[in-house]
Amino acid sequence: MYDVAERSGVSIATVSRVYRTPDSVRAQTRERVLEAARQLGYVPSGNARGLASRTTGVLGLCFPDMADPDAEADAEADSDADDAVMLYSDQIIRGMERAARRHGYALLIAASMEDGPESVVAKVAGRVDGFAVLARTVPTEDLEVISRRLPVVMIAGPREIDHLDHIVVANADGERELARHLIEDHGLRRLAFVGGEVESPDAEARFLGFRQACRDAGLPVPDAPDLRAEMMTQAEGARAAEALLDRAGERPEGMLFANDQMAVGALRALERRGVRVPEDIAVTGFDGIPLSRIVQPPLTTVRQPIRRLGEQAVELLVQRLGNSGAEPVSLMLPVSLIRRASCGCG
Amino acid sequence: MYDVAERSGVSIATVSRVYRTPDSVRAQTRERVLEAARQLGYVPSGNARGLASRTTGVLGLCFPDMADPDAEADAEADSDADDAVMLYSDQIIRGMERAARRHGYALLIAASMEDGPESVVAKVAGRVDGFAVLARTVPTEDLEVISRRLPVVMIAGPREIDHLDHIVVANADGERELARHLIEDHGLRRLAFVGGEVESPDAEARFLGFRQACRDAGLPVPDAPDLRAEMMTQAEGARAAEALLDRAGERPEGMLFANDQMAVGALRALERRGVRVPEDIAVTGFDGIPLSRIVQPPLTTVRQPIRRLGEQAVELLVQRLGNSGAEPVSLMLPVSLIRRASCGCG
């Protein structure tokens, strides 16, 4: 910058102005500066600007370092499928990027690594004006500290920290509606629910919705899911389906899975066992992943607006950047029931 | 940082060490510093660190601000499809993020906006250690200046600037192999090629491959594509198919499109016209997008490894960051022919 100033015969202040507020510099001067910059290959240092101005023009996203949930599935599936898989985080990224772009921000993304030298979140936090965190990516303790310094919004997670903005989808509503559909519209009564870990807020909320539907319909209300899966993968879904089949007592008329992955695995397991879906048993998932349309039979599920999650995260961050004093916001995005063949529709 | 130092009774240098090289500080001292930081909500400033150390630990990506290529298609298609669409840029991002993570970098992404106050690329360039650019995102002139200061790799573009590393896929090879397959294995001889703009390096390279196959087979070698499409959308593909049908002279036995989008559009147009694929006419695409598997009949195409493009970009950047003096590298990634029903296979 000093070189550019010298070469164009102005002060560094003027060079700075040329880049920040071009109109505040006489056109002729401006041209001279720009030309000098070109000749010298000058690129303004974002770091220095950020340091001096205390703003970066960048928003961030931290997400978990999970292997693809489909990794195991791919082995047995067509390798083509790999390209069709759009990860949850990919869609969040896309949503955030779009919205960030609209507001003139760039997006910094980083997955939390197992054993990074410094926590990834700190790295991101130090380089952005605000950032979003996917549930269970970052130790609550770290978030607590960081969120005192800059806006943080929690996506799809519990309200771990009460002064954070946070966004979730209507998990309970969706599952309740889904179960209601099976009960009222298809007349099913013996329903089994396969959940996730207790610590997974999404899975728990879905189970809650299931319970509500049971209560509403006057059916027995279970205290806990019939089964719980650790990672909610296809393999676990398949195992769960078999376990349910082999369980003593009457076979369930419907199996509700806390996500699509498990439901897809179940579909395959049931086919191997010669159990027809939906004639013998209805199967449902949750998420609305692309795979859910392609499997046979196509999966009845609840679609959650993942990209909008990302978009809203950015909107919240931008709002808070403008008005940091406001009350913490808590958004719940609506979901939609998708009726396909696996429940007996279509 | 000064506050943390004061509160824990050490100098700022020690605070700095605690974050950079924890082992160089006595455990007891370290704990005191960390505790003070926690109490004060201290978050190290990435900007200041970057400024002082002249490195950011961030790699960048600039990509074009295109609307979804499928935007028009979505209107007529199932809105479900929207979620299944994985954009080219999404896959590049995913590939780069993965590779960057492995090397301990975060990823900064930004789409070039129409009328940003400052060029997006400058913004990115100032905040990263090196970055990748998707073809035709950034004015060559800007790149020329910036690439003098930090490593830049061009993805899927022409070698606009000769000292840049760049990566492309084997467009010509893929199209040649595809055309050879139609000619030799299916015995087709009257082939029509629908290309893109002259300025699209991908589309031109694919046409080149088509020509090679014609030459190899002793067929007439066209000087130019039978038709060119501006944006290579489904709508344009449909129009092109109809134009080809209505053209005077013998109807072609095969239509080769420069991308899958157009081929899918063509499939629909041909169906409307009552032309059977592949019985009456073979149709092929290029790219291997998810949609290509789902359409009826499934599309024969050439898959390009988009994610690997992103991964390789990061590898090149990391290499160059380690050894800036090396010769410019030019990588060509292999593609693979995918035979499906639209050419008469399977």
Place this chain on the structure above:
DNA sequence: ATGAAAGCGCTAACAC
């Protein structure tokens, strides 16, 4: 419309 000077919060030598 332009210049001068004081930091922004950290790292990197070097000294102890």
Place this chain on the structure above:
DNA sequence: GTGTTAGCGCTTTCAT
């Protein structure tokens, strides 16, 4: 193992 001291390359008052 820890402290001291210069900057890193900008933005920001405040003058002019």
